Amino acid sequence: xxxxxxxxxxxxxxxxxxxxxxxxxxxxxxxxxxxxxxxxxxxxxxxxxxxxxxxxxxxxxxxxxxxxxxxxxxxxxxxxxxxxxxxxxxxxxxxxxxxxxxxxxxxxxxxxxxxxxxxxxxxxxxxxxxxxxxxxxxxxxxxxxxxxxxxxxxxxxxxxxxxxxxxxxxxxxxxxxxxxxxxxxxxxxxxxxxxxxxxxx
Amino acid sequence: xxxxxxxxxxxxxxxxxxxxxxxxxxxxxxxxxxxxxxxxxxxxxxxxxxxxxxxxxxxxxxxxxxxxxxxxxxxxxxxxxxxxxxxxxxxxxxxxxxxxxxxxxxxxxxxxxxxxxxxxxxxxxxxxxxxxxxxxxxxxxxxxxxxxxxxxxxxxxxxxxxxxxxxxxxxxxxxxxxxxxxxxxxxxxxxxxxxxxxxxxxxxxxxxxxxxxxxxxxxxxxxxxxxxxxxxxxxxxxxxxxxxxxxxxxxxxxxxxxxxxxxxxxxxxxxxxxxxxxxxxxxxxxxxxxxxxxxxxxxxxxxxxxxxxxxxxxxxxxxxxxxxxxxxxxxxxxxxxxxxxxxxxxxxxxxxxxxxxxxxxxxxxxxxxxxxxxxxxxxxxxxxxxxxxxxxxxxxxxxxxxxxxxxxxxxxxxxxxxxxxxxxxxxxxxxxxxxxxxxxxxxxxxxxxxxxxxxxxxxxxxxxxxxxxxxxxxxxxxxxxxxxxxxxxxxxxxxxxxxxxxxxxxxxxxxxxxxxxxxxxxxxxxxxxxxxxxxxxxxxxxxxxxxxxxxxxxxxxxxxxxxxxxxxxxxxxxxxxxxxxxxxxxxxxxxxxxxxxxxxxxxxxxxxxxxxxxxxxxxxxxxx
Numbered sequence: 001x002x003x004x005x006x007x008x009x010x011x012x013x014x015x016x017x018x019x020x021x022x023x024x025x026x027x028x029x030x031x032x033x034x035x036x037x038x039x040x041x042x043x044x045x046x047x048x049x050x051x052x053x054x055x056x057x058x059x060x061x062x063x064x065x066x067x068x069x070x071x072x073x074x075x076x077x078x079x080x081x082x083x084x085x086x087x088x089x090x091x092x093x094x095x096x097x098x099x100x101x102x103x104x105x106x107x108x109x110x111x112x113x114x115x116x117x118x119x120x121x122x123x124x125x126x127x128x129x130x131x132x133x134x135x136x137x138x139x140x141x142x143x144x145x146x147x148x149x150x151x152x153x154x155x156x157x158x159x160x161x162x163x164x165x166x167x168x169x170x171x172x173x174x175x176x177x178x179x180x181x182x183x184x185x186x187x188x189x190x191x192x193x194x195x196x197x198x199x200x201x
Numbered sequence: 202x203x204x205x206x207x208x209x210x211x212x213x214x215x216x217x218x219x220x221x222x223x224x225x226x227x228x229x230x231x232x233x234x235x236x237x238x239x240x241x242x243x244x245x246x247x248x249x250x251x252x253x254x255x256x257x258x259x260x261x262x263x264x265x266x267x268x269x270x271x272x273x274x275x276x277x278x279x280x281x282x283x284x285x286x287x288x289x290x291x292x293x294x295x296x297x298x299x300x301x302x303x304x305x306x307x308x309x310x311x312x313x314x315x316x317x318x319x320x321x322x323x324x325x326x327x328x329x330x331x332x333x334x335x336x337x338x339x340x341x342x343x344x345x346x347x348x349x350x351x352x353x354x355x356x357x358x359x360x361x362x363x364x365x366x367x368x369x370x371x372x373x374x375x376x377x378x379x380x381x382x383x384x385x386x387x388x389x390x391x392x393x394x395x396x397x398x399x400x401x402x403x404x405x406x407x408x409x410x411x412x413x414x415x416x417x418x419x420x421x422x423x424x425x426x427x428x429x430x431x432x433x434x435x436x437x438x439x440x441x442x443x444x445x446x447x448x449x450x451x452x453x454x455x456x457x458x459x460x461x462x463x464x465x466x467x468x469x470x471x472x473x474x475x476x477x478x479x480x481x482x483x484x485x486x487x488x489x490x491x492x493x494x495x496x497x498x499x500x501x502x503x504x505x506x507x508x509x510x511x512x513x514x515x516x517x518x519x520x521x522x523x524x525x526x527x528x529x530x531x532x533x534x535x536x537x538x539x540x541x542x543x544x545x546x547x548x549x550x551x552x553x554x555x556x557x558x559x560x561x562x563x564x565x566x567x568x569x570x571x572x573x574x575x576x577x578x579x580x581x582x583x584x585x586x587x588x589x590x591x592x593x594x595x596x597x598x599x600x601x602x603x604x605x606x607x608x609x610x611x612x613x614x615x616x617x618x619x620x621x622x623x624x625x626x627x628x629x630x631x632x633x634x635x636x637x638x639x640x641x642x643x644x645x646x647x648x649x650x651x652x653x654x655x656x657x658x659x660x661x662x663x664x665x666x667x668x669x670x671x672x673x674x675x676x677x678x679x680x681x682x683x684x685x686x687x688x689x690x691x692x693x694x695x696x697x698x699x700x701x702x703x704x705x706x707x708x709x710x711x712x713x714x715x716x717x718x719x720x721x722x723x724x725x726x727x728x729x730x731x732x733x734x735x736x737x738x739x740x741x742x743x744x745x746x747x748x749x750x751x752x753x754x755x756x757x758x759x760x761x762x763x764x765x766x767x768x769x770x771x772x773x774x775x776x777x778x779x780x781x782x783x784x785x786x787x788x789x790x791x792x793x794x795x796x797x798x799x800x801x802x803x804x805x806x807x808x809x810x811x812x813x814x815x816x817x818x819x820x821x822x823x824x825x
Contacts (some may be wrong), residue, residue, distance in 0.1 A: 049762040050813070084813035093822060 004177050006034045007060035008107075011067040013040055018163050020109050020154035021068065025152035027166035033177050035060065039077050051062050053085040053190060058098060062176055063143075065134065066107040068154075072123070072130045082137060091141045103181055104138045105146035106131060107169065111155040128190065144183045149192040168196065175201050205520045212249045216242045217487055230339050230585045232332060235487050239494020244264045250460065250495055262454075262550060264485025266444050267329050267478050269359070269455040272334070272352065273462015281463055284353055291350060291359020291527055295545075299326040306519070313569075314503055316372040320559045321573055323365050325516055327358045329549030330455065331489055332581050336544060336588065347541045350531065354545060360454045362551050369555065372564055397451075404450050408443060412464030420470050421652065424663060436477040469651050469663045472644075478669035489550070497578040501571055513576045517583060521546040539595060543587045547580040616642045619680050620775070621666040621696055623650060623659075623689030625731060626712055630684055631659065641684075642675050666696045669703060677704045694721055701725055716771060723775040728769075739764050 008028065012021050015038070028036055037056065043049075057063065067074045072087040085091070090098050108127065117130070126136070127150055138145035149172060151157075151165045172192065189195040216238035224234030244247040274283075303322035307313060313321075333351050334343070342348045387437035416439060423435050440458055447457030465474060476549040502509050522541035533541060553574055560570045618634060618641040620627050627643070634641050643661040645651050654661045664671040666687065683700055693712060694720065700707055710729045713719040719730050739760045812818060 045761060047758065047765075062495075088819045089812075093819065129536050198548075 003178060003196045004179075004181070005034050005060040006062045006064065006173060006177055007056060008034065008036045008066050009039060009078065010037060011075045011081070012064070013077070014076050014156040015040065018068070020151060020157055023162045024066075024107075024109070024151070024166040026171055027170040029162070029170055029174055029177075031174075031177060034173055039081060040075075043077060043080075044139070046077060048077075048081055048082050048084045050087070053081065054087075054090060054098065057085070057102070060156075061102060062181070063102060063104040064107050065104070067166045069108055069110045069127075069130075072125075074131070074199075080108050086137070086141060097142065101144050103142045103146060103183065106134060108148050108150040109151045109154045112153065114150075114152040117152075125199075128147065146181075146183065146186050147189050147192050147195070168193070168201070171201050172196060209250070212242055213491055216249075217491065221487075224682075224822060230336055230588075231487075232335055232339075232490055233582070234587045235490030236494040239491035240497060241494075243495035243497065245497070245499040245598075256593040262489060263441075263444070264482055264489045265456045265550065266458045267333065267440055267482035267485060268334060270440050270443075270458035271475060271478055271482060273459040273464075274466050274475055276466060277462055278463055278466070284349065287350060287353035287531075288357050291531060292354050292361070294527050294530075296326050296352050296361050298526075299520055302519050302523065303516070303805070305335040306515070315570070317565050317721075320369055320372060320558055320564050323368075324552040324555035324559075324573070325548045325577070326520075327362065327549045327555075328355060328520070328545040329547050329581050330355045330359065330586075331486055331550060332547060332638070333544050334585055335486060336585060342540070344532070345537075347537045347544070350528070350533070350541055351544055356459070358549070358551065359453050359459070362453050363456075364453065365555065366558065368575075369559055369564065370562060372562075395442050401450050401452065404446060405460065408446075408460050409464055409766050411595060412461055414467065416461075417468050417470070420468075424470075424473075424646075427646070429665060432473065433477045437481065439474075439692070440478065452499070469655060469661060472662045472671045472674040473664040476664065476668045493578055493581055496574070497582075498571055498575050501575050502579075505572070509572060509576055509579065512572075513579045516548065516582055517546045517587075517812060520548075522816065525797065539591055540588070543591050544584065545588065547584045548577040549581070552577040591740060596653060614680050615676050616640050617681040618642070618684065619675055619677065619682070620686060621645075621646065622685070622693065622712070623647075623654060623661060624686070624688045626688070627684065627686035628654070630686060642673055642680070644671065644685075667699060669739045671700060672696075672699060672703070677707060680707060682710065683707045684710045684712075690714045690718045694718070694725075697722060697725055701727075716774075719771055720775045720778055723772060729773055735764065735767060 010025070012018055012027075015021060015025075025036070028034065039048075065074065065078060067078055073079070087096070089096050089122070108131075110117070110127075112122065117125065117127050119125075123130075127148060131148060135145045149169060151162075151169075154162075155163075184200070186192070186195045217235060220238035221231050221234035224237065225231060244250065277805055289330070300319075300322040303325055304318050307318040307321060308315065311318070323480050333355060334597060336353060337343050337348045343352070345744055349528060420432075420435065423431055439461065443457045443461040444454030447454045465471060521542045524545050528538035528541050556565070556570045556574050556577075559565045560567055565573070620631055620634075620641050621644045623631060623643050623645040624647075627645075631641055631643060640660070641655070643659055644664055644666045645654075645661055646663070646665055651661045651663045662671075662675065662677075666675075677700065683704075685693050685697050685700075687696060690713070697709060697711055700709055708729075709727050710731065711722045711727050712731045713722055713730050714735060715732060719732055721729050742763070743756045743760040745751075746759065751759075
């Protein structure tokens with residue numbers, strides 16, 4: 001099969017000080033099919049180049065929004081990106097078919113631990129519930145939204161665990177690059193991490 | 202008279218221009234080139250110059266003075282203080298032991314009276330500052346431990362000349378010969394001993410305080426005239442003045458220049474003075490070496506070759522072994538010790554001075570004094586050869602080499618960022634960097650500004666950044682980033698050109714006053730260009746839009762887009778500029794450029810090209 005081309009849209013306003021995200025980024029495989037696109041580095045004044053971003057999306061099969069969870073959402077530049085790049089008539093609407101059938105999911109870090117994201121926990125909602133605006137956005141753009149890859153507890157994570165999690169993210173990327181993605185199967189799972197466990201990735 | 206001066210100058214310069222490159226080509230040091238050119242044009246080979254070789258040397262000793270001044274500039278008082286152990290320890294040991302051994306040998310071998318032996322021994326114990334330092338500099342070893350030790354010894358010798366010159370007349374009077382005319386005695390030598398001491402101390406103090414409270418403010422005033430040549434003139438005047446002052450009180454001019462250098466080492470004019478004096482120093486030293494070559498009296502050597510050659514050989518060996526012993530005492534590694542000992546194994550220019558002085562006092566017979574001078578000259582010539590032999594034949598046996606990293610901490614400023622031009626533009630950059638704790642080396646040509654900035658805690662150097670020496674001294678070889686922010690665009694352009702040529706690795710961020718400047722900078726291959734009026738003009742334009750009723754965010758986005766568009770356009774136009782064949786005056790060019798820009802503005806309407814947050818189309822579609 002043709003290899004899948006993966007676009008990582010990375011949004012972190014204080015990347016240089018993020019312990020977990022630096023380790024995760026460090027593990028991303030060096031492949032011609034994987035594009036790591038650091039939005040804050042490119043658009044420090046929120047002045048997103050819409051045409052360029054749309055071109056980039058066209059060239060890739062799998063899109064990943066990689067970002068930390070801030071206030072139950074993404075950092076502002078990623079929202080700006082969504083607002084500006086996903087134009088009516090291009091990404092959605094009657095003639096907006098540019099993103100049709102592309103795969104999209106989120107790779108997320110949270111400072112708090114997993115158990116906080118539940119009805120009984122501090123944050124009351126699960127991660128997939130909180131990510132509804134994103135999954136719905138993907139749906140409007142006729143994309144296939146997959147469950148998120150999540151690394152919880154980054155406030156207290158130790159270096160070794162972090163490297164392990166980052167390595168598993170790297171394995172996921174390599175798998176997606178080289179294999180046909182069974183969308184329906186993956187969508188059955190709560191987190192991408194769970195599907196990976198079932199597949200021993 | 203005029204003619205003969207020109208002719209002389211042409212002979213010296215031509216000899217140097219021909220011989221030095223040849224010496225360099227066959228791998229010898231430039232000193233040998235100068236020495237040989239001196240020998241060739243001297244009275245015994247081609248005879249272009251006669252006995253004036255000696256006079257020339259007196260004149261050219263000024264090169265040594267300047268050299269010491271420059272060394273002083275490199276060495277601030279703190280570093281100087283750190284070296285005191287080497288200066289006093291090594292220096293006194295060397296002068297003491299060498300002259301003692303020489304004295305004993307000459308007493309045993311020759312039938313000279315003891316005064317003669319002592320004078321000759323003292324004269325020969327001193328080494329040649331010019332030869333040693335120039336050689337070390339050429340080998341890039343001034344900053345190594347060999348370089349520092351050699352320098353310490355030479356400095357002590359410079360100081361030791363004073364008591365030696367004071368002692369020699371005493372020898373004369375003890376043999377009941379009264380000097381008829383006393384050239385080398387100073388104005389104050391007729392005074393009492395204690396008064397002399399007082400005056401000498403006073404002069405040294407005056408140099409220190411004068412340097413700090415008179416010279417530096419004076420340099421400020423001169424710098425304000427912005428006349429480069431006037432600054433050069435005052436730098437020369439400074440060195441000459443100090444030397445003369447020292448001579449008046451009977452101290453070595455080189456020592457005075459050195460002290461003046463140390464005093465000014467901490468001033469902001471350091472780099473500029475260095476750049477101004479360095480070319481003169483090189484020229485005068487070259488003349489000095491030519492003088493040495495020309496003054497060798499080959500007739501004396503031919504008359505009694507055995508005496509001179511054997512004496513020269515023994516002298517060199519004695520000095521060599523004494524140095525070797527001292528080096529061992531100071532824990533030098535063997536390979537370094539060899540360079541150190543061979544380097545200093547010659548007799549020096551002070552030998553000439555002492556010899557001619559004692560001739561006048563009739564301590565030494567003329568014939569003998571001339572022979573000794575020939576020996577000194579020969580030993581000076583021998584040094585570069587011996588070093589070459591050491592380098593090629595002896596050194597390879599000692600595997601261990603001193604690596605550059607072994608040198609001890611230099612207090613050099615080695616910042617990653619250099620900012621040239623610290624006016625409104627540059628200082629804003631400097632402040633931004635400083636608030637982010639990034640130190641920058643700053644070069645500026647406005648002495649008032651330099652002064653006030655230094656008070657605010659910036660390390661600013663006064664100097665003309667178009668000079669290669671200054672750029673080197675500022676650390677361009679090791680810096681990462683050079684910010685060219687000089688007010689005058691022409692000067693800025695020259696600096697960029699120099700940097701591109703001499704430091705191609707250096708990343709340059711360039712200020713450009715307007716579009717035309719930017720074109721020229723682009724032509725030099727610079728990618729990071731900042732037109733000073735673009736950003737403020739666009740911001741003003743944004744505000745204009747806002748006052749006319751545009752919402753600030755939309756206006757700001759328009760501004761951002763405009764900057765991006767204009768920055769692209771300038772690179773496009775820069776290429777196009779070269780396609781044109783017509784020669785136009787620059788004003789015409791500018792107008793034509795404007796026209797092109799307006800035309801392309803029309804082709805690329807600057808309205809928003811995205812539809813973010815704009816639901817016009819959406820509403821239209823859903824209503825149908």
